[in-house]
């Protein structure tokens with residue numbers, strides 16, 4: 001792991017012995033995870049293995065049946081709705097479904113999270129934040145454009161800029177490159193790394209795109225049978241002789 005990325009020792013998410021079932025469907029059965037400050041962690045797993053359930057438990061959308069989930073020093077299942085909302089402001093999401101509002105300009109789309117969290121009533125400061133976020137994704141010139149005028153890759157960048165507006169400590173990426181051509185997917189992956197370096201953000205990346213994982217992940221956890229089955233860097237896991245691990249890299 002790159003030790004030059006800041007204080008790698010601070011743990012921003014710690015999950016221990018997480019259990020979650022839906023009726024007889026046992027999804028998570030003793031899952032553990034630690035995410036360090038400034039780290040990009042990829043979670044790999046087959047379809048239906050529980051990656052989305054894990055993310056939903058982390059942001060308090062699903063209550064676990066057992067175990068502990070600590071995010072930025074808070075025990076998520078024990079928080080009141082107000083406390084949960086305050087913690088969620090520090091977590092950015094880039095989900096596949098994170099669509100832009102088609103009836104709003106890029107600028108208005110980026111104002112949206114600030115308005116929702118009643119941040120930055122000062123118009124000038126808000127404009128500076130929007131410009132900084134757009135500069136980070138190389139799209140300052142799109143400020144007054146409508147989403148329909150943008151390509152898929154540009155829309156993804158704008159969605160990422162919108163996530164950056166609130167300067168999150170943690171970014172959760174769910175399939176960030178799905179639906180993009182390989183070149184654009186690589187550009188988004190590189191951008192994810194640039195943002196990680198610039199703001200020392202910590203990320204959990206859920207993706208089936210092994211190129212994206214190779215570019216972005218400092219560490220990978222393979223979620224299988226409800227547990228963290230294997231863990232390591234891309235290079236460590238790609239060299240594994242375990243057929244269960246190998247199948248992800250073939």
Ligand SMILES: Nc1ncnc2c1ncn2[C@@H]1O[C@H](COP(=O)(O)OP(=O)(O)OP(=O)(O)O)[C@@H](O)[C@H]1O
Nearest residue numbers: 022023025027045046047048049050051052053054
């Ligand atoms: N709200 C829910 N109620 C009942 N079952 C659920 C619920 N959410 C998820 N599940 C079940 O939990 C299991 C794991 O689902 P999950 O969506 O986390 O998989 P995933 O690893 O994210 O899959 P994919 O890669 O296809 O997105 C599935 O069997 C799913 O049917």
